[in-house]
Amino acid sequence: MNTSDAVPTTRLVWAVENLMALCLAVMALAVFVNVVLRYGFGTGVAASEEVSRLLFVWMVFIGASVAYARNEHMVFTGLLVALRRRRELLAGLTVLIRLLEIAACVALAWGAWQQVLVGLGSHSVVLGYSTALLPLPAFLCAVAIGAMALWRLLRHEPLDLGHGADVE
Numbered sequence: 001m002n003t004s005d006a007v008p009t010t011r012l013v014w015a016v017e018n019l020m021a022l023c024l025a026v027m028a029l030a031v032f033v034n035v036v037l038r039y040g041f042g043t044g045v046a047a048s049e050e051v052s053r054l055l056f057v058w059m060v061f062i063g064a065s066v067a068y069a070r071n072e073h074m075v076f077t078g079l080l081v082a083l084r085r086r087r088e089l090l091a092g093l094t095v096l097i098r099l100l101e102i103a104a105c106v107a108l109a110w111g112a113w114q115q116v117l118v119g120l121g122s123h124s125v126v127l128g129y130s131t132a133l134l135p136l137p138a139f140l141c142a143v144a145i146g147a148m149a150l151w152r153l154l155r156h157e158p159l160d161l162g163h164g165a166d167v168e
Helices: 003-041 047-069 077-085 087-119 136-154
Strands: none
Touching (some): 003 047, 047 136
8 A cells, every 4th residue: 555545544544533532522521411410410411311322323333344444343363363374274264254244244234224214204302313313323334344345355355364462
């Protein structure tokens, strides 16, 4: 990858990380204010729970997309150790693994889209936003990860087994 390719990606990652940080900050502030009002003054902000839930769902799925793009998603070290020893097996399984990733993304996108359609007809109780906003990030995440997996499959990109941390 040359440096001209890295600049847009770096800016995009920076923007997405800042969006996630903003979601986290708003959630923390909303929950903190609600706790202080509830225990200190016997009142609270009814919208705090809805805002926090909505932002948390969006933040999780944005983070999942970024983690996949960076090859920082969860791995199973037992499988990795076995595959590192058998490179020829790993090369053959790479296509299968990518196809399974794409299939999982299609299934997730389909289910999430069905939930988006269901949510179009209803609104949240307190704020009144369309409840289609809750499953929408799952759909967008599945599309993004599916597109990345397809791109990696078409480029014959090998699986990245260089994870620094062990996960069991």
